[in-house]
Amino acid sequence: MGRDRTKLHEDLITICYYISDYGYGHATRSIAIIRTVLERHHDQPIRLIVNCGKALPFLIDSLQKEMLPWISNDHRIEFRSIFSDTGYVLQHDSIAADIQSLRQQYNLDMSLFEERVTQEQQFLLGVKAQLVISDISPIPFVAAQRAGIESLGISNFTWYTAYQDMLEKSDLNTLRAAYAQMDHFISLAGCAEPEWGRKCRIDTGFFCRQPDxxxxxxxxxxxxxxxxxxxxxxxxxxxxxxxxxxxxxxxxxxxxxxxxxxxxxxxxxxxxxxxxxxxxxxxxxxxxxxxxxxxxxxxxxxxxxxxxxxxxxxxxxxxxxxxxxxxxxxxxxxxxxxxxxxxxxxxxxxxxxxxxxxxxxxxxxxxHERSSSTLVEIADYIQNLLQHVKVV
The missing domain is CATH 3.40.50.2000 (Glycogen Phosphorylase B;)
Incomplete structure (x- = not known):
């Protein structure tokens, strides 16, 4: 959408938006937020880099230019395939969690945590990101902190609390330390999280994409x-x-x-x-x-x-x-x-x-007017952050 990569202007604000690999719920609510942010942000063009794994094709289809006819052509959306988090592992032919398989997969993923943080840190510096948003992968918060870039978490939960009934508490220390690095946290309806957000936290409600x-x-x-x-x-x-x-x-x-x-x-x-x-x-x-x-x-x-x-x-x-x-x-x-x-x-x-x-x-x-007001509140919070972020 918008400009060619070779024609990017220096006035573009670069946001790196990370979205959980597990399911499509993180993707659908992120789509609602992204659409609202791009629609309401008129002061300066945005270069938005969407980072996700399994749901990336769905995000690409949902955020293509034809789906956003009311949004300025000055904004640019790019997409990047990454690993974001382990998610849940369910038993076959069941709705129950497979704790043993989850533990094995989690331990494997966490053994690569530092490597992935370093990779994201280098990426953020390379694209000159000015804001990192995550729903709700832990990796970007650590990468952003090390790169000196402002970070924002948006979610109703974190994987730290999600795993508390499934994994040993000692296994979750790295996750807790990672989420503690987020600068800002927007908690969504149903959130029962620790006091994440080193600089600020706001509590919001339910919202969804606008029906036609x-x-x-x-x-x-x-x-x-x-x-x-x-x-x-x-x-x-x-x-x-x-x-x-x-x-x-x-x-x-x-x-x-x-x-x-x-x-x-x-x-x-x-x-x-x-x-x-x-x-x-x-x-x-x-x-x-x-x-x-x-x-x-x-x-x-x-x-x-x-x-x-x-x-x-x-x-x-x-x-x-x-x-x-x-x-x-x-x-x-x-x-x-x-x-x-x-x-x-x-x-x-x-x-x-x-x-x-x-x-x-x-x-x-x-x-849905109530839903729209929640989306506007979130979009305005992001816009306010963009007015104060450090230019890399």
């Missing part, structure tokens, strides 16, 4: 042309791999149609996959009457902001999940179910859950 109301209407009309069916968004995340999706009783629910992600191979007349190259999944959430998902921050906040009742997979052994569930507003329709209960779940248009939904397409989307 015309696209939402198109999806509803396509999935339910008669207006008689209940549309269910079923999203357990791309990180959960289960072999027997097709055998679940849920798909036979009367007068229902189910939206699932492209990686869920389900052959059923009432199940519709989101197209593989479709990036704006918030439109499908907005089109739904009910959302069934794990307590991942991204989909949960889309359901909250778009006024959709929630059935959440109860994974109490995940630290992040517990605090995300606790952050759901008390007046929001919420049902917690075990994996076994979800596997045996069936729905109908007459049941209790079916009666507690927003059946009017687009209704409740005005709530």
């Amino acid at each position: 109301l015309q696209e939402v209407e198109r999806i509803r009309t396509e999935l339910d042309p008669t207006g008689q069916r209940k549309i269910i968004f079923f999203g357990l995340g791309r990180s959960i791999q289960v072999d027997h999706w097709s055998t679940m009783e849920l798909w036979d629910s009367e007068q229902c149609v189910f939206i699932v992600s492209s990686n869920m191979d389900i052959d059923h007349p009432q199940v519709v996959q989101i197209p593989d190259q479709y990036t704006e999944s918030q439109n499908y959430v907005a089109a739904a009457d009910l959302v069934i998902t794990k307590p991942g921050w991204g989909t949960v906040c889309e359901a909250i902001e778009l006024a959709k009742p929630l059935i959440l997979l109860n994974r109490s052994h995940f630290y992040e999940d517990r605090h995300t569930i606790a952050a759901v507003p008390s007046d929001h329709p919420l049902y917690l179910m075990s994996w076994e209960e979800i596997q045996q779940l069936t729905l109908s248009t007459e049941d209790e859950i079916g009666q507690r939904h927003d059946a009017q397409p687009g209704k409740g989307l005005s709530i």
